[in-house]
Amino acid sequence: MYLVAHIDQAICSETACRLCTQYCPEANTILYDNAAKTAFVAVDRCKGCEICVGICDDLAKHHAIKMIMITDLESPFELSKEGFRPEKWDGNHP
Amino acid sequence: MSVKNISITPGWEKYMTKEYLDLVERGPYGKQKKVSEMGSFKEVLEEHPMCAGCAMTLFIRLTMVGLPNPEHTILIGTAGCGRLALTQTSIPFIYGNYGDTNAVASGLKRGLEVRFKDQAKDVVVMAGDGGLADIGFSAVMHSWFRKERFTTIMLDNEVYGNTGGQESGMTERGALLKMAPKGKMFEKMDMIGLAQTAGVAYIARLTPTNPTRVASVVRKAVLIAREVGPTFIQAYTSCNIEYAIPTPKVLDDARDIEAKRYGFMEIISDEAKAYLDSIDTAKKAKK
Ligand SMILES: Cc1ncc(C[n+]2csc(CCOP(=O)(O)OP(=O)(O)O)c2C)c(N)n1
Ligand code: SF4
Ligand code: SF4
Ligand code: SF4
Numbered sequence: 236m237y238l239v240a241h242i243d244q245a246i247c248s249e250t251a252c253r254l255c256t257q258y259c260p261e262a263n264t265i266l267y268d269n270a271a272k273t274a275f276v277a278v279d280r281c282k283g284c285e286i287c288v289g290i291c292d293d294l295a296k297h298h299a300i301k302m303i304m305i306t307d308l309e310s311p312f313e314l315s316k317e318g319f320r321p322e323k324w325d326g327n328h329p
Numbered sequence: 330m331s332v333k334n335i336s337i338t339p340g341w342e343k344y345m346t347k348e349y350l351d352l353v354e355r356g357p358y359g360k361q362k363k364v365s366e367m368g369s370f371k372e373v374l375e376e377h378p379m380c381a382g383c384a385m386t387l388f389i390r391l392t393m394v395g396l397p398n399p400e401h402t403i404l405i406g407t408a409g410c411g412r413l414a415l416t417q418t419s420i421p422f423i424y425g426n427y428g429d430t431n432a433v434a435s436g437l438k439r440g441l442e443v444r445f446k447d448q449a450k451d452v453v454v455m456a457g458d459g460g461l462a463d464i465g466f467s468a469v470m471h472s473w474f475r476k477e478r479f480t481t482i483m484l485d486n487e488v489y490g491n492t493g494g495q496e497s498g499m500t501e502r503g504a505l506l507k508m509a510p511k512g513k514m515f516e517k518m519d520m521i522g523l524a525q526t527a528g529v530a531y532i533a534r535l536t537p538t539n540p541t542r543v544a545s546v547v548r549k550a551v552l553i554a555r556e557v558g559p560t561f562i563q564a565y566t567s568c569n570i571e572y573a574i575p576t577p578k579v580l581d582d583a584r585d586i587e588a589k590r591y592g593f594m595e596i597i598s599d600e601a602k603a604y605l606d607s608i609d610t611a612k613k614a615k616k
Contacts, residue, residue, distance in 0.1 A: 267369045319351040
């Protein structure tokens with residue numbers, strides 16, 4: 236098993252600075268939920284590099300991202316299954 | 330400008346992949362997207378097999394956001410790591426033989442100008458430091474001297490990443506690599522100086538530490554190449570594998586190298602500057 240990035244929505248939505256998604260090397264991996272004003276991770280695309288953790292901790296100074304075991308996610312969001320459909324995003328991310 | 334090039338023939342939607350449908354409906358076509366909008370639109374770059382945390386991957390991703398007209402762009406690449414991602418975009422990609430990129434791009438751009446008189450087509454070469462400064466060196470220099478109107482982007486990881494760590498002309502003197510065990514014995518090549526000598530209209534050197542800047546530099550380079558002359562971007566895009574950089578530290582490394590020897594630099598000709606200003610003036614007048 237492996238680690239993926241996980242965003243704490245409560246912390247992120249306080250500012251939703253959108254910095255992490257600009258620095259993630261992978262395309263459409265940290266997505267942005269306009270309704271809930273939070274970033275969230277498409278775990279099927281996350282390669283576990285931890286760059287976003289450093290961005291949120293050191294640049295944004297928000298500490299909203301942690302690396303967690305993929306098996307510990309209850310209902311992981313997978314872009315390949317859901318498609319890129321922002322109109323359906325409603326804050327219900329794992 | 331239109332999305333006609335990528336739109337789906339009516340009735341065929343059900344045969345297209347989700348990714349493609351999303352791209353047509355929620356992609357970056359028709360209006361230049363901003364870096365601050367990333368995460369809210371479908372990017373032209375898909376999944377690809379480049380290494381986790383690779384700075385080159387990040388740079389390519391940001392480049393795609395900076396392209397002024399992705400629907401009228403053709404990418405040229407070659408052997409090396411970058412093409413692993415460049416081939417996974419919804420932008421036509423031509424695989425030049427290692428060393429041939431700028432010769433292929435020259436012919437292609439000239440052909441496109443003849444074929445599409447009313448529609449500007451942007452040609453962008455993206456290849457490694459080995460591909461452009463070593464084996465492709467002659468074709469790169471000649472395309473510049475001939476003032477060919479396309480953009481050359483060097484993904485400078487200062488090593489042959491794809492083949493396991495040989496030194497390139499762009500490697501720093503003294504760098505120890507798997508296949509340069511005694512350390513490189515010669516200086517890093519001054520491609521910026523050579524581009525100036527060859528009269529390149531717009532030259533930029535940067536790292537991926539500032540995403541907005543990457544997109545803006547790419548946009549300028551592509552626009553200037555369209556109307557004025559050759560443009561060159563040299564980007565530090567570390568290879569975390571060959572330089573043993575732990576992935577969480579990849580951006581720290583980029584900031585460090587940027588501060589020490591790879592600071593942001595832009596050299597623009599008077600003609601290119603006047604052209605950019607005219608675009609800005611036209612944009613403001615429209616508002
Ligand atoms: C004519 C030719 N010679 C050698 C090779 C083998 N080759 C493939 S990739 C590569 C090195 C790539 O290095 P660089 O251009 O710096 O790109 P990077 O992989 O570092 O991004 C080489 C030598 C080749 N494909 N074609
Ligand atoms: S950097 Fe942190 S606070 Fe900012 S959008 Fe990302 S997760 Fe949220
Ligand atoms: S760990 Fe790496 S790949 Fe995963 S979301 Fe963070 S920056 Fe992107
Ligand atoms: S080998 Fe180096 S340059 Fe190539 S994808 Fe991996 S980290 Fe990036």
